Amino acid sequence: SQQGEEDPQALSIQEGENATMNCSYKTSINNLQWYRQNSGRGLVHLILIRSNEREKHSGRLRVTLDTSKKSSSLLITASRAADTASYFCATPLKVDAGKSTFGDGTTLTVKP
């Protein structure tokens, strides 16, 4: 079964608005990663947050991590049409750090 699950499954917003997507996971982790996938392409790493961090920023991206609730959120501020993509969270399993599991993703559509 998958470790991480994203919510919502799909999100449609206007350019300039903020987009928030969430990830919940089941077992303890040492870090959580977010990836973006443009249609027909491979995944691209966006940001990594470690279990001892609560918030991390990278440009227009803001990621939070709440280990007590086993959840993370990705906020994209001032969205652009180019942000249209699917977004996945990935969690390396602590018991076997060689394996990461991915959720089914949130499909974000940003309308110009």
Next chain:
Amino acid sequence: NAGVTQTPKFQVLKTGQSMTLQCAQDMNHNSMYWYRQDPGMGLRLIYYSASEGTTDKGEVPNGYNVSRLNKREFSLRLESAAPSQTSVYFCASTMGRGGYEQYFGPGTRLTVT
């Protein structure tokens, strides 16, 4: 640097045929992975190799075999293809086990009829 490369980009097989998907990375990474992605879904791990000479099963290994030929190359073999193996296959690599960002190849789109 080319990053992670995969061949072929597209392939159509008949049920029962065999084929090997090739993956190579030029980043001197230790760990390599094979995933499959079905429409509208996330990635599921088929096999991974934590280091040269080692391979381990992932979530969905049945029907597949892998070879870590050297540090650069990690191949995935379908011995007898089935329609259920129609999917997009991604290879990825990372510096070490977990905790590091994974770099993905462009994918191989496989259709089994």
